[in-house]
Amino acid sequence: MTLLPTLLNRRQSLALLATPALLPQRAAAAPGPALVIGQVAPLSGVLASTGQQMVLGGKICFDAVNAAGGIHGASIRHEVRDDGYKVEDTVRLTRELLARPEPVALFGFAGTANIGKLLQDGVLATGGAPLIAPYTGGEPLRTPFNPWIFHVRAGYADEAEHLVQQLSTIGVERVAVMYQDDGFGQAGLVGVREALARRGRKPIAAAPYERNTEQVESAVQAIKAADAQAVIMVAINRPAAAFIKRYRELGGGAQLYNISVINPAEIVRLAGLQNARGLGIAQVVPYPYRPMLPVVREYQRLLKAHAPQAEVNYTSFEQFLGAKVLVEGLRRAGPQPTRARVLKALESLQEWDLGGMTVSYSDANRIGSRMVEITMIGSSGRLVR
Numbered sequence: 001m002t003l004l005p006t007l008l009n010r011r012q013s014l015a016l017l018a019t020p021a022l023l024p025q026r027a028a029a030a031p032g033p034a035l036v037i038g039q040v041a042p043l044s045g046v047l048a049s050t051g052q053q054m055v056l057g058g059k060i061c062f063d064a065v066n067a068a069g070g071i072h073g074a075s076i077r078h079e080v081r082d083d084g085y086k087v088e089d090t091v092r093l094t095r096e097l098l099a100r101p102e103p104v105a106l107f108g109f110a111g112t113a114n115i116g117k118l119l120q121d122g123v124l125a126t127g128g129a130p131l132i133a134p135y136t137g138g139e140p141l142r143t144p145f146n147p148w149i150f151h152v153r154a155g156y157a158d159e160a161e162h163l164v165q166q167l168s169t170i171g172v173e174r175v176a177v178m179y180q181d182d183g184f185g186q187a188g189l190v191g192v193r194e195a196l197a198r199r200g201r202k203p204i205a206a207a208p209y210e211r212n213t214e215q216v217e218s219a220v221q222a223i224k225a226a227d228a229q230a231v232i233m234v235a236i237n238r239p240a241a242a243f244i245k246r247y248r249e250l251g252g253g254a255q256l257y258n259i260s261v262i263n264p265a266e267i268v269r270l271a272g273l274q275n276a277r278g279l280g281i282a283q284v285v286p287y288p289y290r291p292m293l294p295v296v297r298e299y300q301r302l303l304k305a306h307a308p309q310a311e312v313n314y315t316s317f318e319q320f321l322g323a324k325v326l327v328e329g330l331r332r333a334g335p336q337p338t339r340a341r342v343l344k345a346l347e348s349l350q351e352w353d354l355g356g357m358t359v360s361y362s363d364a365n366r367i368g369s370r371m372v373e374i375t376m377i378g379s380s381g382r383l384v385r
Contacts, residue, residue, distance in 0.1 A: 034077040034102075035075070035330055037105055037326065038081070038097035039080045039107045040082075041080060041081075041110060042111070045084040046237070047085040047111075047237070050135070050236065050262075051082070051110060056319075057315065057319025059078060059307070061324055062076040071331055078107075091114075095123055098123065104342050105132060107133060112184035113184055113211075115136060125148065130150055130329075132150045132152070133150070133152040133153075133326070135261065136184065137153055147363075150361060152322045152359060153318060154370045156187050156188045158191075162372040163192075173229065175192070175228060175230050177192050177193075177206045177207070178209070179235065180208070180234060181209060181210055189234060209243075216239050224252050230254050231247075232259075235262070237270070240258055241266065241271040241276070244256060244279065249275075255278070262281060264377050278376060279377045280375070281376070282373075284318070284369070284372055285314065285317060285318045285369075285371070293355060294356055295321065295357060296355075321357065325354070329349065332346075347362055350362060
């Protein structure tokens with residue numbers, strides 16, 4: 001059977017299982033020893049809805065693998081901990097996971113600042129386990145090179161370049177930035193500044209908001225006063241929605257964009273469709289709503305089978321892709337894999353096709369993909385391309 005997750009405390013278990021989409025669908029697991037995968041995700045706090053989708057994306061992939069007999073006779077045991085998007089909890093919980101010999105890999109953490117602290121404190125290096133598919137595009141996690149993190153998504157710098165290129169193509173010159181005042185937001189801000197600088201321009205305003213809050217009034221006022229033609233937001237769901245709602249209520253007319261780490265359904269719910277309509281969102285994985293690619297068809301089929309109440313979502317799809325990368329690494333690592341063998345196996349994934357999206361790693365490269373495209377919230381509240 002699927003074991004989701006066995007070592008949660010009571011509060012964390014209730015946080016997970018309070019979401020119907022995450023209720024485990026009992027599938028027969030393979031006999032034999034378990035391959036333990038550790039995930040630290042924000043299941044409470046301002047990023048809770050995103051964290052739940054992150055866990056779900058991995059879960060449906062691992063459930064399917066276990067139902068099919070596991071990997072080399074071993075089932076996957078997916079252990080999830082809730083860090084509430086708090087850096088100190090990410091560090092503490094990761095240390096706890098890696099202090100045990102069982103986890104062979106880490107999967108799907110969130111937060112540039114959170115994961116950056118793991119690097120800064122040497123937690124990943126000391127533990128020796130690879131971290132696959134973190135839900136962040138922060139450049140400090142990519143440069144300088146570190147061997148521990150295998151990125152599936154493009155970086156925020158790639159997203160910023162794509163957004164600024166589109167704005168330049170349509171003649172937009174006055175671009176403002178609203179960003180979270182931490183490593184995540186700073187990474188996005190730097191990406192926008194560098195993309196604009198390549199075209200001889202600067203942001204006409206750069207307005208921060210405080211991490212783990214929805215206090216965006218000062219950012220709204222600063223950007224409204226700047227009379228921007230376009231605003232690129234480097235924000236998560238709740239503060240992004242608060243900004244959109246307030247900015248539109250004050251008559252702000254700029255075209256609004258956000259980088260990829262938001263849930264459009266959450267934005268519409270919180271900001272209202274009238275305000276959210278037309279929001280452009282950068283995306284770093286293929287469009288998951290139409291089954292045009294084999295991997296999208298697989299994702300939709302497994303979502304229906306293992307989480308029938310859940311809806312298609314970019315976040316769960318991205319983490320499903322990351323879980324597929326991890327599963328392939330586990331297969332290539334052979335029976336009874338160690339952390340070091342999983343890391344080396346992941347390095348062998350060169351030009352590996354997941355079913356319509358290709359990732360590529362090596363001993364000197366950990367950035368699997370640089371794909372970026374832009375979607376928009378349409379008049380019905382759904383994303384369109």
